[in-house]
Amino acid sequence: RVQACMSTHVRKCVKNLLPSKYVSKSITKCKKHICLSFCCVGFVRFLEGYYIVLITKRRKMADIGGHAIYKIEDTNMIYIPNDSVRITHPDEARYVLVVTTVFYVLSYSYDLSHSLQYNLTVLRMPLEMLKSETTQPRQESFDIFEDEGLITQGGSGVFGICSEPYMKYVWNGELLDIIKNTVHRDWLLYIIHGFCGQSKLLIYGRPVYVTLIARRSSKFAGTRFLKRGANCEGDVANEVETEQILCDASVMSFTAGSYSSYVQVRGSVPLYWSQDISTMMPKPPITLDQADPFAHVAALHFDQMLQRFGSPIIILNLVKEREKRKHERILSEELVAAVTYLNQFLPPEHTIIYIPWDMAKYTKSKLCNVLDRLNVIAESVVKKTGFFVNRPDAYCSILRPDEKWNELGGCVIPTGRLQTGVLRTNCVDCLDRTNTAQFMVGKCALAYQLYSLGLIDKPNLQFDTDAVRLFEELYEDHGDTLSLQYGGSQLVHRVKTYRKIAPWTQHSKDIMQTLSRYYSNAFSDADRQDSINLFLGVFHPTEGKPHLWELPTDFYLHHKNTMRLLPTRRSYTYWWTPEVIKHLPLPYDEVICAANLKKLIVKKFHKYEEEIDIHNEFFRPYELSSFDDTFCLAMTSSARDFMPKTVGIDPSPFTVRKPDETGKSVLGLLMALGS
Known part of the structure; x- marks a missing residue:
């Protein structure tokens, strides 16, 4: 659609500017520089001119309410200025190589930066409510469509509501900043970084989609040992918002369908702390870099969480508490002091709930079952x-x-x-232990979600069922992806490890993953950190100033408030935003008030436009398509991949089965024997 629209308007512009005999020649010259792409990520500039970043390869990962979600698999950077006016710089090529492609996720019609709860409540409010709050609803001009004759004077239209993305989880915001005020908003496509996966749970022929979306924060982003703790604005390292969405796939529409979601968060301990990696060792010592007796940075962090999620904020701290030599316990003691200080000023019904649990200690014990304790939590x-x-x-x-x-x-x-409040899980790295804990909480929430949609008779799911095996595989893919992005390797300890049913071959894999993580932290993390700093616009190359790879540290790039002579200080007692505390337990971002209504825009569509027709948007009958393209989403299915093929077996995905009965386990055993 974009390519067709661009070619039409290129012809119009050329006709207006050039005589007719030059039109075909100019179009021919333009076609030499056209690159087949699916989306424009944005524009970036180093030391010469601007580059346009285009998506050249994508793969469909999920479908939510008829809205397709894609993973970006390849991109292309095209230099915009003509080569005749290009002034070469010796370091330009190195900056181009620094920017690499990672696991980015995009959707053309669904806002991935917000949760499903936000998209189905705030964005689906009655339009009259928005018009009554604002005297003149903001309607955008559709000059492109008016030129094509799609919208006529006095023609009927369909109104909808759209909002600004939540920029904390947007990764190409800096790349689009230069054009966001000059082009139509439909040309601005915001992408997130993290994970997206979808599986199909077949309940007696009724398809139910289980979707997992992870949004990584673009604030204080980086790799494992180079980004620890929090910055001076309350943004923590490795902060990821994980949302599990359950929907009845027999009805795709958001209006008529049944949808449910649950959100939880992981993130580093919100303190000023770091680990010295100048001398490489398996566990570098943990140091507190700055005294914070009034928990200033923790207050900023939890104020953000109250605004986004409401109350209660629940902290599940999995850091070790008993050690022969103080290592992880340093963080636990400081976090307890910070939460205790902040809670004394909050209303009792909205205080931060702190749950400490030494998961590593219980794992080593032969008398305790780790997952049973996590299930209670x-x-x-x-x-x-x-x-x-x-x-x-x-x-x-x-x-x-x-x-x-x-x-x-x-x-x-x-x-x-509505969900009010959120669980915030952390260990030291927020990788292995955190992923298992989040899986157990997600498994409990999944049972309630299935019960709310009338699919099971009790809100309880047992292990060794097809449904839980499918959900466990989804969460392990989720954990592997996040671990690769932050730690440089896949998960070392998985759910089967904590269940103590992992096969003997898993121990050798754990050793290899540990070595891979150690190698990545020692040799490749610095380059990946430079790539992130450059892509997010944290560092802007400037002629005459040190290059990115010449900086001794990027501390001042991520702690910008430290460069101010007179930094603004918040109150040590009233540490929250006043408007946020008034609406608790509801999240302030989802409250219908004047401040939030300013973020919403009334958008007008034509009644035949494809964006409001779910059938045409999903199946695209006006395009020449193939079966491979139409059914390219080959998701995991409980009936095909987990249910036994024996005749007479109960087909319910909630039936407890022996490990050797499932198709996955038999296939895995044959592959192991073959290797």
């Missing part, structure tokens, strides 16, 4: 925060009431339920 957490569902409670929950369902927290509204 998960039940208490989900009951406090609740989850989002866009449908009122099913009538079956009234006919067969469950005691756990009546104790569920969150906020009940006429159209369904």
Whole structure:
């Protein structure tokens, strides 16, 4: 669509500017520089001129309500100025090589920077409410479509609401900054960095999609040992927002379909701390870089969380507490002091809940079951925060009431339920232990989500069922991807490791992953950190100033407030934003108020436009397509990949099976024997 639209307007511009005999010649010259692409990521400049970054290869990863979500697999940078006016610089080529492609995710019609709860509540409010709050609703001009005759004077149109993206999770915001005020907003496509995966749970022929989306924060972003703790603005390292979405795939529409989601967060301990890697060793010593007696940086961090998620904020700290020599315990003691200080000023009903649990100690014990303890924690957490569902409670929950369902927290509204508050899980690296803990909380939330949609009779899921095996595989892919992005290797300890059912071949894999992580931290993390700093616009190359690779440290790039002579100080007691505390337990970002309505824009579509027609947007009957393109999303299925092929077996994905009955385990055993 973009290519066709551009070619049409190139012809119009050429016709207006040049005589007719030069038109075909000019078009021919333009075609030499056209690159087949799916999207423009943005524009970047180093020491010479601007480059346009285009997506040349993509792969469909998921589908949410008819909106396709793609993974970017390859990009191309094209130099814009003509070579005749190009002034070469010796270091330009090195900057071009620094920018690399990582796991970016995009969607043309779905806002990935916001949660499903935001997209289905704030963006689907009655249009009259927005018009009543604003005297003149902001409508955007569609000059391109008016030129094509799609919108006529007095013609009927369809109005919708769109919002600005949540820039904390947008990774190409700096690349689009130069053009966002000059081009139409439909040309601005914001991408996120993280993970996206989708699997199909088949319940007696009824398809249910389980989607996992991870959004990495673009603030204080980096690699494992080079980014620890928090910066002076309250942004922490390795902060990832993980959202699991459950939907009944038999109805794709957001209006008529049934959707549910649950959000949780991981992130480094919000303190000023680091690890010295000048002398490489397996566990570098942890040092507190700056005294913070009034928990200033922690206050900034939790204020952001209250604004985004509401209350309660629950901290699950998996850092070691008992050690022969103080190492991880330094962080636990400081975090307890910070939370205790901040809680004394909050209202009692909105205080931060702190749950310490030494997961490593319980793993070594032969008498304790790690996952049983995590399951107890998960039940208490989900009951406090609740989850989002866009449908009122099913009538079956009234006919067969469950005691756990009546104790569920969150906020009940006429159209369904809202999640209020969030679980924040952390260990030292926020990788292996954190991923297992998040899986257990997600498994508990998944049971409640299935129960809310009337798919199971009790909000409880057991291990060794097809549904949990499918969900575990999804979370392991999620953990592997995040671990590669931050630590340089896949997960070392998985769910099977903590269940103590991992095969003997897993131990050798763990050793290899540990060595891979050690090698990455020692040799390649610095280059990846330079790439992130350059892509996010943290560092701007300037003639006459030191280059990125010549800087002794990037501390001042990520701690910009330290360069101010008179930094603004917040109150040590009233450390929260006043507007946020008034609306708790609801998240302030989702409250209908004047400040939030300014972020919304009334958008007008033509009644035949494809963006409002789900069938045409998904199936595209006006395009020449093939079966490979139409059914390119080959997601994992519980019936095909996990259910036994034996005749007479119960086809329910919630039936407990022996490990040797599943198709996955038999296939894995044959592959292991073959290798």
